[in-house]
Amino acid sequence: MAAASSLHVAAPVATPRVGSSAGNRSASAARGVRVAAAGSGAARAGGRLVARAAVAAKENSPASAASKSDGHEVLLFEALREALIEEMKVDPTVCVFGEDVGHYGGSYKVTKGLAEMFGDLRVLDTPIAENSFTGMGVGAAMKGLRPVIEGMNMGFLLLAYNQISNNCGMLHYTSGGQFKIPVVIRGPGGVGRQLGAEHSQRLESYFQSIPGLQMVACSTPYNAKGLMKAAIRSENPVVLFEHVLLYNLKEKIPDEEYVLCLEEAEMVRPGEHVTILTYSRMRYHVMQAAKTLVNKGYDPEVIDIRSLKPFDLHTIGNSIKKTHRVLIVEECMRTGGIGASLRSAIIDNFWDYLDAPIMCLSSQDVPTPYAATLEDATVVQPAQIVAAVEQICR
Amino acid sequence: MAAAALLRRIPAARAPPTALMAARTISDSTAPLTIETSVPFTSHIVDPPSRDVTTTPAELLTFFRDMSLMRRMEIAADSLYKAKLIRGFCHLYDGQEAVAVGMEAAITRSDSIITAYRDHCIYLARGGDLVSAFAELMGRQAGCSRGKGGSMHFYKKDANFYGGHGIVGAQVPLGCGLAFAQKYRKEETATFALYGDGAANQGQLFEALNISALWKLPSILVCENNHYGMGTAEWRAAKSPAYYKRGDYVPGLKVDGMDVLAVKQACKFAKEHAVANGPIVLEMDTYRYHGHSMSDPGSTYRTRDEISGVRQVRIL
Numbered sequence: 001m002a003a004a005s006s007l008h009v010a011a012p013v014a015t016p017r018v019g020s021s022a023g024n025r026s027a028s029a030a031r032g033v034r035v036a037a038a039g040s041g042a043a044r045a046g047g048r049l050v051a052r053a054a055v056a057a058k059e060n061s062p063a064s065a066a067s068k069s070d071g072h073e074v075l076l077f078e079a080l081r082e083a084l085i086e087e088m089k090v091d092p093t094v095c096v097f098g099e100d101v102g103h104y105g106g107s108y109k110v111t112k113g114l115a116e117m118f119g120d121l122r123v124l125d126t127p128i129a130e131n132s133f134t135g136m137g138v139g140a141a142m143k144g145l146r147p148v149i150e151g152m153n154m155g156f157l158l159l160a161y162n163q164i165s166n167n168c169g170m171l172h173y174t175s176g177g178q179f180k181i182p183v184v185i186r187g188p189g190g191v192g193r194q195l196g197a198e199h200s201q202r203l204e205s206y207f208q209s210i211p212g213l214q215m216v217a218c219s220t221p222y223n224a225k226g227l228m229k230a231a232i233r234s235e236n237p238v239v240l241f242e243h244v245l246l247y248n249l250k251e252k253i254p255d256e257e258y259v260l261c262l263e264e265a266e267m268v269r270p271g272e273h274v275t276i277l278t279y280s281r282m283r284y285h286v287m288q289a290a291k292t293l294v295n296k297g298y299d300p301e302v303i304d305i306r307s308l309k310p311f312d313l314h315t316i317g318n319s320i321k322k323t324h325r326v327l328i329v330e331e332c333m334r335t336g337g338i339g340a341s342l343r344s345a346i347i348d349n350f351w352d353y354l355d356a357p358i359m360c361l362s363s364q365d366v367p368t369p370y371a372a373t374l375e376d377a378t379v380v381q382p383a384q385i386v387a388a389v390e391q392i393c394r
Numbered sequence: 395m396a397a398a399a400l401l402r403r404i405p406a407a408r409a410p411p412t413a414l415m416a417a418r419t420i421s422d423s424t425a426p427l428t429i430e431t432s433v434p435f436t437s438h439i440v441d442p443p444s445r446d447v448t449t450t451p452a453e454l455l456t457f458f459r460d461m462s463l464m465r466r467m468e469i470a471a472d473s474l475y476k477a478k479l480i481r482g483f484c485h486l487y488d489g490q491e492a493v494a495v496g497m498e499a500a501i502t503r504s505d506s507i508i509t510a511y512r513d514h515c516i517y518l519a520r521g522g523d524l525v526s527a528f529a530e531l532m533g534r535q536a537g538c539s540r541g542k543g544g545s546m547h548f549y550k551k552d553a554n555f556y557g558g559h560g561i562v563g564a565q566v567p568l569g570c571g572l573a574f575a576q577k578y579r580k581e582e583t584a585t586f587a588l589y590g591d592g593a594a595n596q597g598q599l600f601e602a603l604n605i606s607a608l609w610k611l612p613s614i615l616v617c618e619n620n621h622y623g624m625g626t627a628e629w630r631a632a633k634s635p636a637y638y639k640r641g642d643y644v645p646g647l648k649v650d651g652m653d654v655l656a657v658k659q660a661c662k663f664a665k666e667h668a669v670a671n672g673p674i675v676l677e678m679d680t681y682r683y684h685g686h687s688m689s690d691p692g693s694t695y696r697t698r699d700e701i702s703g704v705r706q707v708r709i710l
Contacts, residue, residue, distance in 0.1 A: 121577075127605060132602040134567070135567025135568050135598065135602070136567050136602065139570065143556075162561055162564055166560070167568060174539060174558070175557065176539035177540070
C-alpha cells in the first residue's frame with residue numbers, strides 16, 4: 001500500500017527519536033536486557049555503545065540526522081520483519097501463527113521469507129480460524145513456546161476475544177502464577193483507505209480493559225522494530241498494534257541491535273505551550289498540524305504515547321507539569337476509547353497542574369463509511385487539531 | 395500409589411483399629427491379570443483395541459483407592475459448599491472418576507492433560523493433594539492456585555496439568571496448542587484435551603481438530619459424555635450425539651467411561667495413535683450423579699430413578 005502524502009514525516013519539524021528514559025546505562029547493561037533510546041545526542045556523540053543492547057540516539061537537527069553514516073533505510077513492515085528474524089534466530093521457541101504468514105509471505109509482507117528461513121513448523125499457515133489458533137498460541141505459550149500470533153487484520157481477532165481475554169490475559173493469575181503466557185498478538189488495524197467498516201476497526205479500546213494484557217502501538221520503523229523485539233522478549237502477553245497505512249513509512253534505523261522499552265512514551269517534539277498526546281497514525285496528523293501551529297506561533301509538545309497499557313505517566317506527567325494543557329488525539333472511537341482512560345488517569349494524577357480542561361479528539365462513534373469523503377470525516381484531521389490547540393491555548 | 399501419598403497428607407484424626415487391619419489382606423501382587431472390558435469398543439475409521447486389558451491386583455487396588463478418594467472428596471466438597479465454605483461455582487465429578495483414574499494409568503506425567511471446570515479429580519489424579527485442593531476451593535493461599543482461581547481453575551504445572559477452565563470449549567484449542575508445543579519440541583508425548591457433551595457443539599473444537607489433523611499434532615480430544623449439558627440432554631443439543639464420530643476424517647473410539655480398565659486401554663491406544671498419526675477423538679460414556687454444579691439440583695431434567703438406576707446398573 002502506498003503511503004499517503006499526509007503521512008510523510010515533515011522534514012522541517014525536528015523529529016528526534018529520543019526516548020525519555022532516565023535510566024542509567026550501566027544499570028541497563030547489568031540487566032543485559034533492554035535499553036531505551038538515549039536521552040540526548042551528546043551521549044551518542046560520546047560513542048558509548050553497550051554491546052548487544054545498543055542505544056540509538058539521534059541529534060535534534062535534521063541536517064546531522066541526514067548525514068549519519070550508520071544505519072540502513074527500511075520500510076516499517078521491513079523493520080517488523082527484521083525484528084522477527086533477529087528474535088527467531090536467537091530464540092528457537094519463537095514461532096509465528098497466522099493466516100498466509102508462511103508460503104504467501106504475509107498479507108502485508110511482515111513475514112516475507114520467514115517460512116523459507118525457519119521452516120513450516122516455526123512459521124505456521126493457519127486456516128481461517130482465529131478463535132482456535134489464538135487459543136492454540138496461548139496453549140503453546142503455557143508449555144514454554146513464544147508464539148507471535150498475527151491477525152491478518154486486527155478486527156478479525158474479535159473472533160478470538162474469549163481466548164485473548166480469559167485465557168491469554170488471565171491464566172497467569174488464575175493459575176496462581178504457575179503459567180506465563182509470553183505471546184505477542186499483532187496485526188494491522190485502524191482506518192485505511194476505504195476498506196469498509198469491518199476492516200477499519202480499532203481494537204485498542206476493546207482490549208484495554210482485559211486484565212493481564214499489555215498493549216503497545218508502533219508508529220515508525222524505528223519504534224516498530226524496537227517494540228516488536230521487546231514484545232517478543234517480554235514474559236507478558238503483549239498486543240502490538242500496527243496500522244494499515246503506516247507499513248510503507250521509510251526511515252533509517254540503526255545497524256546495531258536495539259530494543260525499546262514497552263512501557264515508555266516517545267517524545268516526538270518538545271514544546272512549551274500544550275502537551276499533545278497521540279499514538280499510531282494520528283501522530284502524523286498531529287505533526288502535520290504542528291507545522292501549521294508553529295507557523296501561527298504556537299509551540300506544541302508532541303508525545304507519542306506508544307504504550308497504551310500501561311500509560312507512561314512519568315513522561316506524560318513531566319510534560320503536563322511543564323505545559324499545563326493537554327490535548328489527546330486518537331483514532332479509536334470516542335466512547336470507551338484510549339483517550340477516555342488517559343483523561344481519567346491524567347485527572348487522577350495531575351489535576352493540580354492543569355490550566356484548562358483536557359481536550360480529546362477521537363474518531364466518530366460510527367461504523368467507518370466506504371466513501372472517501374465520509375471516511376475522512378469520521379477520523380481526526382489536522383485542521384481539527386489546529387483548532388483544538390487554538391482553543392486550548394486561548 | 396497416588397492415593398497413599400494423598401492419605402499421608404491428611405493428619406490422622408484417629409489411628410485405624412489395628413485388629414481390623416490385621417484381618418484384612420491387601421494384595422500388592424504385580425502378577426499380570428487379563429480382564430475383559432464390560433463392553434467392546436466402538437470405533438470410527440480405525441481398528442479398535444482389544445477388549446482384553448492387562449492389569450495387576452496392585453494396580454486394581456490403586457484404582458479402587460484413587461476412585462474412592464475422589465468420590466469422598468467430591469462428597470465432602472458438596473457438604474462444604476452447603477456449609478458456605480466453598481462459594482461460587484462448584485462442579486462435581488462423582489460418577490466420572492474412572493475417566494480420570496484410567497487415563498492416568500495409561501500415560502505418564504510428561505503427557506499433558508487439560509480439562510474444563512469439572513477438574514478436582516483430574517487434579518488429584520495428576521498428583522495434586524487434598525489439602526491444596528480444599529484450600530483452593532475455600533480460597534486460601536495454600537490452594538493450588540493460591541486461592542486466586544477457585545474450583546474452576548486448578549492447575550499443576552509440574553505435572554503437566556493445564557487446568558481448569560471456565561469457558562465451555564475454550565480449553566480445547568489450548569490443548570491443541572499444548573500438543574503443538576509437544577510436536578515442536580519432538581517430545582513423543584500427547585495431550586489429552588477433555589471436554590463435555592455440551593462443549594462438543596462448540597465450533598472452536600472443529601477448528602482445532604482441523605488444524606491438529608493438518609499439522610498432525612498429538613492431540614487427543616476426550617469427550618466426557620455424561621449425557622447432559624447442564625440441563626439439556628444430549629439429544630436436544632446435538633443432532634448427532636455420536637461424539638466419537640464427529641471428528642469426520644479424524645478416527646474415534648467410544649469407550650465405557652465407567653469401566654476404568656476400558657478407559658485405560660483406550661487412552662493407551664489413543665496415545666500411541668496420536669504420537670504416530672495425529673489426532674484422535676475418544677468418547678467416554680459416563681454419568682454424573684450430582685447436578686451440573688452445586689447450583690443445579692440435577693433433578694429437574696432427569697428423574698431420580700434414572701440416577702439411582704445408573705448407580706445400580708453400571709460398575710461405578
